[in-house]
Amino acid sequence: MSRPDLDGVFVALADPTRRGLFERLVADGPDTATNLVTGLPVTRQAVVKHLQVLADAGLVMPERHGREVRYAATPDPLGPAVGWMVAAGAQWDRRLERLRRRLERP
DSSP states (O other): OOHHHHHHHHHHHHSHHHHHHHHHHHHHOOEEHHHHTTTOSSOHHHHHHHHHHHHHTTSEEEEEETTEEEEEEOOTTHHHHHHHHHHHHHHHHHHHHHHHHHHHOO
16 A cells, blocks of 8 residues: 555544544444434534545445445555554564663663
8 A cells, every 4th residue: 555545544534523434334334424424413414525535545435326325334445554553663662672772771
């Protein structure tokens, strides 16, 4: 996954509303914007815009069924994002270990 793809995933998931929508789709399966707006303090149009950001990042896939558009979670882009976070964490672990060793020297 290229850097812009990773950036899109992180930007999409940085917003709490988008994260919540993604989590609902993962937990409950495909749904429409009309159903997803239930319980949210935003309009249906705002939900559609949030879903478009998630779709642009590859995290949801819209599918038209007649007049409705159902959105399904596609968590595949999370794999490279998690891999990046693990690698970044490992780099920090190595740096902190080097610092610890230096501080313990007499």
